[in-house]
Amino acid sequence: MNASELTRVIESVGKDRGIKREIIISALEQAVLTAAQKKYGVNAVLEAHYNPDSGEIDLFQFKKVVESDADMLEESEEIQIEEAHKLDPEAVIGDELGIKVEAPEFGRIDAQAAKQVIFQKVRDAEREIIYNEYVHRKGEIVTGIARRIERGNLVIDLGKADALLPRSEIIPGEIFKPGDRVQAFLSDVMMTTRGPQLYLTRTSPKYLVKLFEMEVPEIREQIVEIKLCAREPGARSKIAVTSKDRDVDPVGACVGMKGIRVQNVIQELKGEKIDIIPWSDNPVIFVRSALAPAEISSVRMDERNKTMEIMVEDDQLSLAIGRKGQNVRLAAQLTGWRLDIISKSKLQKRTSDAIFNLQHIEGVNETMAQAIYQAGYLNVRQVADATLENLMKIPGYDNQETAEKLKERAGVVVEKAGDVLAGPVVSADDSKGSFTASPMKDAKALAEERLREMMKGAGGDVTPAPDSSDSKTSSGDTSSGGA
Numbered sequence: 001m002n003a004s005e006l007t008r009v010i011e012s013v014g015k016d017r018g019i020k021r022e023i024i025i026s027a028l029e030q031a032v033l034t035a036a037q038k039k040y041g042v043n044a045v046l047e048a049h050y051n052p053d054s055g056e057i058d059l060f061q062f063k064k065v066v067e068s069d070a071d072m073l074e075e076s077e078e079i080q081i082e083e084a085h086k087l088d089p090e091a092v093i094g095d096e097l098g099i100k101v102e103a104p105e106f107g108r109i110d111a112q113a114a115k116q117v118i119f120q121k122v123r124d125a126e127r128e129i130i131y132n133e134y135v136h137r138k139g140e141i142v143t144g145i146a147r148r149i150e151r152g153n154l155v156i157d158l159g160k161a162d163a164l165l166p167r168s169e170i171i172p173g174e175i176f177k178p179g180d181r182v183q184a185f186l187s188d189v190m191m192t193t194r195g196p197q198l199y200l201t202r203t204s205p206k207y208l209v210k211l212f213e214m215e216v217p218e219i220r221e222q223i224v225e226i227k228l229c230a231r232e233p234g235a236r237s238k239i240a241v242t243s244k245d246r247d248v249d250p251v252g253a254c255v256g257m258k259g260i261r262v263q264n265v266i267q268e269l270k271g272e273k274i275d276i277i278p279w280s281d282n283p284v285i286f287v288r289s290a291l292a293p294a295e296i297s298s299v300r301m302d303e304r305n306k307t308m309e310i311m312v313e314d315d316q317l318s319l320a321i322g323r324k325g326q327n328v329r330l331a332a333q334l335t336g337w338r339l340d341i342i343s344k345s346k347l348q349k350r351t352s353d354a355i356f357n358l359q360h361i362e363g364v365n366e367t368m369a370q371a372i373y374q375a376g377y378l379n380v381r382q383v384a385d386a387t388l389e390n391l392m393k394i395p396g397y398d399n400q401e402t403a404e405k406l407k408e409r410a411g412v413v414v415e416k417a418g419d420v421l422a423g424p425v426v427s428a429d430d431s432k433g434s435f436t437a438s439p440m441k442d443a444k445a446l447a448e449e450r451l452r453e454m455m456k457g458a459g460g461d462v463t464p465a466p467d468s469s470d471s472k473t474s475s476g477d478t479s480s481g482g483a
Helices: 001-016 019-039 081-087 108-136 206-217 250-255 257-268 283-290 314-321 323-335 344-358 367-372 379-385 400-417 443-457
Strands: 045-051 058-066 078-080 096-101 141-152 153-157 162-165 181-192 196-200 224-232 236-243 272-280 300-301 307-312 337-345 434-437
Touching: 019 045, 019 058, 019 108, 058 081, 058 257, 078 081, 081 096, 081 434, 096 272, 108 181, 108 196, 141 162, 141 206, 153 181, 162 181, 181 206, 206 224, 206 236, 224 250, 224 323, 236 250, 236 283, 236 323, 250 272, 257 272, 272 283, 283 307, 283 323, 307 314, 307 344, 314 323, 314 337, 323 337, 323 434, 337 344, 344 367, 344 379, 379 400
Parallel strands: 058 078, 162 196, 236 272, 307 337
Antiparallel strands: 045 058, 058 096, 141 153, 141 181, 153 162, 181 196, 224 236, 300 307, 337 434
16 A cells, blocks of 8 residues: 555545544554564564655664674664664664664455454544543433334434433333334443443433423523422323522423423323422422322321321312322322321321220320320320330420320230220221322332333233323313423
C-alpha cells in the first residue's frame, strides 16, 4: 500500500465510521508492530510511528550501544559502538539508539493478523463512541424499531445501537412485532465485554413522568412539578402535581384543553388510567386527594407508625378500595403512608366491641374505655403489653401510679380469662368492610403481576376489564382531584 493509498484509507474509514483519525492511525501502527515483531523477534524493541509528511508508517528498532565481540553480540537488541558511530557520531556505550528499519512485507497470515488488529481497534472505538453518546441520554425517552426477540426480550434498533427492552419492562398486554415503532425510557447504559448495553423500560414511573414532561410545557419550564408518581403498568397510575405559580393550576395544566394532554399520554400507555391529584404537604389532605373520587368521612393518623385509619360511608367503601384494592394500594404507594380503609358500620362495630372488651378491666367504666380506645388500644391484651410511657398519654392515666394500676389490672384479666377477653372475637366476616394497603407492594400484588407476565407469555390477553368502581372515574375528570 503506497502513501497516498494509506492516507486515503485513514480518511475514508474515519468519515464512514465517525472515528477519530488518531484512533485509526494507532490501529495501523499496532498492525505494523504485530507483523514486525514476527520478523525481528520477540525480544526486539520496536516502535511504529505514522509520518504525516510522507504519509507512511515508519518503523524503528531500538538497540543498546555496546563494546562486544561480533560472536557475542545479540543482533536483535545490541549494536557495536563502531556501527553506532556511523549512525550517530555522538553515541556512547549504554545509549539506546533508534534505528529506522524497513517495514516487513505483509504475507497472507500477517495481513490477516493486521486486519484483526485494525478491526478490533475500530470496534473498540465505535463502542466507546456509542457509550459516550447514550450515557448522557440516560433518563430520556428514545424511539426505535423492534427488530427481533431474544430469550423473550425485545431488541430495539435505535439507529446507531441496539437496546434491550426486557419482557418484564413491557406493559402487560402489549405485543410488538418486528418493524413496529417502539418508544421507551432509557433506564440504564452499561459498558460490558460485548460493548455498550442499553436497557429500556415502559413500566417505570419515570417513563410516565417523562411523557408528561414532553406533553406539558409548564413542566418543561419548571412551573409545574410532578412531586410523586405511583403506577401499576397497563392498569392505573396516580401522579401528584404542584405549581410554583399561583395563577397556574397544576392539575389543569397536565389535563390540557379538553383533556388533550393527558389523553396523549394515555394513548401511548395503551389506555392506562391516570389520576392527577394536587400535592399537599399536609398528609391528611394529600391522602384525601389520593383516594379520590371516594369521599372520606374521617381520618385518624398515627404519625409514629405512619399509619392512617380512614373511615368512609358504606356506599363509598368499594370506590375507595378500587378493583382488587388498586385505588388504595396506589394511594399508599404515592403518599408513603399505610392506609387502613374501614366502613362506618364496621368501625362502629369495632368501637363498641373494643369498649365492651376494655370495660372488663377493674375500675374502667364506659367513658374511661372510650379514652383508652381513642389512644389506640383495642383490647385488654394491648393494654397489658403497653409500656407505662405510652399508657401515661391516655387522659385520666397521665401519672405513673394510675398507669401502673391500669397495666396491672389488665394483666390480671389476661391471666384469668386468657384469649376469651384478651382480644376481640374474630369472625368469618371480619375481613369484610375494611382493607389495608402498605406503601410497598405486598406479596399478593407481586404474585398477580408475575401471573400476568406468565399469562402474557402464553399468548393470553391479560388486560383487566374495568369494574364498576373504576368506571365511575374518567381520565379527563379532574374536578375532584382524580383523573
